[in-house]
Amino acid sequence: MEEGPFIVLTLDLEQAAILNAAIAHYWIHMRQSTSSELRPIASQVADVQRLLVEKVHELRKGEPHASIK
Secondary structure: OOOOOOOOOOOOHHHHHHHHHHHHHHHHHHHHOOOOOHHHHHHHHHHHHHHHHHHHHHHHOOOOOOOOO
């Protein structure tokens, strides 16, 4: 089991879509950055976005509890 700290969000589908759009916008700016410090973070942001999209798809399929861990 991973160690914390953790942030737990409860989002409906609309809120998840808004968060996904914000992450995508932020990721684009990070990828365009010339800063060597931001490039590794951009990859982590992309990973979080992929997890969010995956869980939204699960919810749309009718799975009652889609959680990101």
